[in-house]
Amino acid sequence: MQCPICKKPVDMSRQNRFRPFCSERCQLVDLGTWASGGYEPEGADAEDHEHPDDSKKRRLLH
Numbered sequence: 001m002q003c004p005i006c007k008k009p010v011d012m013s014r015q016n017r018f019r020p021f022c023s024e025r026c027q028l029v030d031l032g033t034w035a036s037g038g039y040e041p042e043g044a045d046a047e048d049h050e051h052p053d054d055s056k057k058r059r060l061l062h
């Protein structure tokens with residue numbers, strides 16, 4: 001079994017808690033890839049586009 005990130009041989013025994021990755025680093029790289037792929041920026045709300053500060057204040061007051 002090879003690590004899907006760095007292609008190194010992976011220890012598939014229970015001692016390797018990062019399976020199917022070879023190390024914590026490669027596991028984090030894989031998670032980071034998924035997170036960045038499905039992430040939408042907060043600026044997507046067009047309603048606050050012109051006066052974002054005023055809109056936030058109004059929402060807090062009401």
Ligand SMILES: [Zn+2]
Nearest residue numbers: 003006022026
């Ligand atoms: Zn690896």
